[in-house]
Amino acid sequence: VKFLGFLPSPIATVVPYPTTMAAGYAVLINWQRQHLRHQLAHRRQVAQRYWQELQKHPGITLLLDPQRLPDNVHLRVAVQLASPAQLLSLLRQAKKAEIHLSDRWYRAVVDSGSLGYPSLYQPGTCPNAERLAATVLNLPTHHLITPAELDRIVALIKANTYPERQDES
Secondary structure (H helix, E strand, C coil): CCCCCCCCCCCCCCCCCCCCCCHHHHHHHHHHHHCHHHHHHHHHHHHHHHHHHHCCCCCEEECCCHHHCCCCCCCEEEEEECCHHHHHHHHHHHHHCCCCCCCCCCCCCCCCHHHCCCCCCCCCCCHHHHHHHHHEEEEECCCCCCHHHHHHHHHHHHHHCCCCCCCCC
């Protein structure tokens, strides 16, 4: 429905005053509320599986606290790869395999995504955040991630990530 344009973007639609929610969003919110416990359990199971499969894989750092796995919502599971080149290579391989992993959330320190809003951020002022934004990928946990799809995602990541080689000087 959203892709067909029936639901306006809740963030891109500028209004100078409070307004009512589109009816389509009300239906969506009610459905999500009715299925919340199931959705949270599913997201936790998917996050737990990512942790089990990827925690010791070289070239990957899972950016989650294993102690909080049973409690957190896990809208996404963030992983840091060894380099920006490795991240881009993984995304290319995922696209070829028809696995949707392009949800990078933040591609820059301050990022408005496809909306393209200007920013006052000065490049170089937060180098750690810049390095992180260039190497972090968010793995999906939504309800369409079946055990088989999860197997495909994990296998793709394992096959396409590795620790960066250090140049011997």
